[in-house]
Amino acid sequence: MRPDIPTLLHDIFGFPAFRGVQEQVVGRIMAGQPTLAIMPTGAGKSLCYQLPAVALDGCCVVVSPLIALMHDQLRAAQAVGIRAASLTSVDADWRETQDRLRNGDLDLLYVAPERASGEAFRTLLRAAKIALFAIDEAHCVSEWGHDFRPDYRLLRPLLDEFPDVPRLALTATADHHTRDDILVQLGIPREGLIIAGFDRPNIRYAVHPRDGLARQLSDLIAGQTGPGIVYAPTRAATEKLAETLGKTGRPTRAYHAGLDPRTRAANQAAFIASEDMVMVATIAFGMGIDKPDVRFVAHAALPKSIEGYYQESGRAGRDGEPAEAHLFWGADDFARARQRIGELDPLRQQGERARITALGGLVETGTCRRAILLRHFGENPSPTCGNCDNCLNPPPSIDATQTARKFLSA
Ligand code: ADP
Ligand code: MG
Numbered sequence: 001m002r003p004d005i006p007t008l009l010h011d012i013f014g015f016p017a018f019r020g021v022q023e024q025v026v027g028r029i030m031a032g033q034p035t036l037a038i039m040p041t042g043a044g045k046s047l048c049y050q051l052p053a054v055a056l057d058g059c060c061v062v063v064s065p066l067i068a069l070m071h072d073q074l075r076a077a078q079a080v081g082i083r084a085a086s087l088t089s090v091d092a093d094w095r096e097t098q099d100r101l102r103n104g105d106l107d108l109l110y111v112a113p114e115r116a117s118g119e120a121f122r123t124l125l126r127a128a129k130i131a132l133f134a135i136d137e138a139h140c141v142s143e144w145g146h147d148f149r150p151d152y153r154l155l156r157p158l159l160d161e162f163p164d165v166p167r168l169a170l171t172a173t174a175d176h177h178t179r180d181d182i183l184v185q186l187g188i189p190r191e192g193l194i195i196a197g198f199d200r201p202n203i204r205y206a207v208h209p210r211d212g213l214a215r216q217l218s219d220l221i222a223g224q225t226g227p228g229i230v231y232a233p234t235r236a237a238t239e240k241l242a243e244t245l246g247k248t249g250r251p252t253r254a255y256h257a258g259l260d261p262r263t264r265a266a267n268q269a270a271f272i273a274s275e276d277m278v279m280v281a282t283i284a285f286g287m288g289i290d291k292p293d294v295r296f297v298a299h300a301a302l303p304k305s306i307e308g309y310y311q312e313s314g315r316a317g318r319d320g321e322p323a324e325a326h327l328f329w330g331a332d333d334f335a336r337a338r339q340r341i342g343e344l345d346p347l348r349q350q351g352e353r354a355r356i357t358a359l360g361g362l363v364e365t366g367t368c369r370r371a372i373l374l375r376h377f378g379e380n381p382s383p384t385c386g387n388c389d390n391c392l393n394p395p396p397s398i399d400a401t402q403t404a405r406k407f408l409s410a
Contacts, residue, residue, distance in 0.1 A: 005030070008054055009047075012080050019044050021196040026051055029132060029166055034188045036138065036169045038179065039196040041314040045170040046073060049134035052168075053107045054082060058131030062110045065137050065149055070110040072290070077108055084108035087115060101128045113140070117154035122161060130165050133158075135186060138169035139307075142181035144351060145173055146305050156187060172314075173307045174198065174377040198310070198377045202317045203325050205369040206389035207362070210330040213300055214244045220326060221248055221278055226295030227271065230280045231312055233301040241300065242280040255281035283312060292319035298326040302333035305355040306362060306376045329363050366395045 053060030139145030141152035242254035317323025374381035
């Protein structure tokens with residue numbers, strides 16, 4: 001007999017209790033019920049499949065979109081004694097992993113979607129005992145999502161070949177189009193939808209028109225002691241801003257996908273270990289980075305969507321202590337967005353336009369920022385939160401210029 005769930009939660013993961021909807025999700029998986037869990041970044045999605053993976057007889061196959069993300073999770077799982085492996089292009093121990101899978105020697109197996117959907121992988125799984133399919137970052141299956149990955153569309157035949165194996169899709173993206181699409185694409189009934197609350201009450205939101213960005217950011221950093229992330233729109237901008245902000249005396253580094261892998265890894269490790277570093281990064285930085293004490297996240301320009309903004313700003317304050325999210329924007333951000341949309345395939349223009357309009361609503365509102373964010377995710381929040389710029393300092397009159405709409409319709 002394996003130990004019961006609360007014992008495993010405590011003994012293996014070291015947690016005294018479940019958080020939020022974790023208990024409900026794990027309960028459904030243990031009962032064999034297909035589930036789509038929508039949980040904000042930092043809510044603890046990984047535990048929802050890692051715990052059943054240990055508790056159930058058989059291996060949990062985890063589909064995950066990024067090798068870096070997989071390997072971070074793999075290391076974390078192995079560190080607490082979970083029998084875990086991955087099959088990716090950079091793994092050298094394929095034979096051993098396949099043997100372990102066939103011999104019932106693995107709790108968790110991470111694979112990329114393009115591998116998971118292939119015939120060779122299905123053949124391998126037929127020779128093993130599979131307990132669960134977990135599809136992480138499941139919004140990648142939807143064209144509505146902000147990270148569409150066509151390979152996610154090919155997972156369905158794999159899932160359907162093992163009808164008795166429960167499937168768990170996980171994402172932080174909650175708009176209803178994406179949500180419905182995930183249910184349909186992955187064959188999960190509507191009653192399997194579990195949505196966690198999206199509010200991050202310890203994060204204070206503030207939005208600022210850009211007006212001398214370098215000085216604005218320097219002032220912001222001067223008022224903050226803990227580690228922080230500044231998201232910049234381009235690789236060049238991260239390096240330039242990192243240099244400028246480094247002059248404040250704070251340890252500052254840059255991170256983007258164009259840096260050589262060693263520098264990137266070194267900068268990331270330095271940030272994780274630091275108690276006061278400012279990381280100036282593109283959005284390539286953050287997915288899968290587990291640093292609970294980030295005290296602020298600043299966006300130097302308009303993010304790509306409300307979902308993106310929520311996910312990126314949500315990297316602040318995972319420890320539940322007070323944290324801040326600052327968004328700096330200018331009318332030129334909307335102009336650039338409009339240009340970008342004009343270059344898109346007409347089918348995609350409508351969705352992009354809606355994303356930018358929603359962002360316009362967030363930056364231009366004179367009312368509660370949190371309420372705007374939460375309503376976007378389908379919640380029904382109280383109209384004031386008491387912990388955003390507009391609630392703390394109500395603006396004298398609502399700016400009715402509607403920049404977003406003006407620029408988009410021009
Ligand atoms: P997500 O994938 O939803 O963004 P993660 O699975 O990476 O979140 O977990 C975020 C953090 O929360 C991790 O540091 C994890 O160890 C922690 N965590 C998860 N579940 C619990 C829990 N029940 N109690 C305390 N901490 C938890
Ligand atoms: Mg995760």
